[in-house]
Amino acid sequence: MVKVERSGRVEPLDARVRRSRSAVLDTTAALMVERGFGGTTVDEISRRSGVAKTTIYRHWPTRADLLRDAGARLDTPLDTPDTGTVEGDLGALMKQLANALRSAQWPAVLPSVIDAAERDADIATLYSTLQRGFSAPFLEVLRRAAKRGELAKSSDPAVLVAVLTGALFYRRWFSREPITEAFVTKLVNLTLGR
């Protein structure tokens, strides 16, 4: 992994730093999936990755910084579709989200992040940044729909996002019922008043 630059200069230090950063992030992400946010301690990250705690804290001043960066590895960001109709766009977004809830790794971690946010203001701030990034594609799709006159005048985009994503989250984490294609279709129709 030692990188030889074009000048022929060898940079073992840089490569070592990169490798240990990467080992720490991989270990942290794996621990988050296995034990949740609360169970992911810097002690255990250090033990498993073989990177000293002092080194870890040199790269990430707080545990929250490290968990945020590692969390980004578990993320499956939503694309913002542009199919030309609000049904098409919402259907495509909801399908992406439903797939992620079925198979991605972050749904196993998220409840522990939300639990930590109940108790820790730093984590709450970190979480609300994640949350905004994730509702943004929905708001964008609804903004375009409103511009095209596809939404009822009385409809409130913030309510529609809460309904669409809230109902999926409800099934994934609260009722643990299957998220079927029929369920998603019914949600989109209900939201659009069809």
Add this chain to the structure above:
Amino acid sequence: MVKVERSGRVEPLDARVRRSRSAVLDTTAALMVERGFGGTTVDEISRRSGVAKTTIYRHWPTRADLLRDAGARLDTPLDTPDTGTVEGDLGALMKQLANALRSAQWPAVLPSVIDAAERDADIATLYSTLQRGFSAPFLEVLRRAAKRGELAKSSDPAVLVAVLTGALFYRRWFSREPITEAFVTKLVNLTLGR
């Protein structure tokens, strides 16, 4: 607390058992609010309540049994309203739930229960019992509404419960936006297609 029965017989043992059970349940409930489900260990419950671990395990064979019983102390069960109309009933139910999400103690604990359910089949079973008890009033209100012909033929009660409660949960735990009266009214109207 020593109970004197009509026969005049003193039963200090019974009273002591009752007192220590109660101390354990109070301590457990308080710890759950403070630290979440994961942070509520039998070691710490024993330390704080002054009740020996062997005694605790005599009353509750598993930690999940104890957490379930203690969790019942944090519960604010929903009444099933019967106002005569579906708007009235759903409005009353949603108001109760919104109030509980704002002020009850269980919303601070629930994400940690859901997190534990991701990792532990016993907790998942425990949680799904809680969940069914909690969606039951919604299903009952919708069943009556369907009987009175107040719902569209195509409407699916399971979808409506997911929308109504999912959107409230979304605001409480995911987006952390305020749950206003206007928000609740818009949800009920959207659900009923008005």
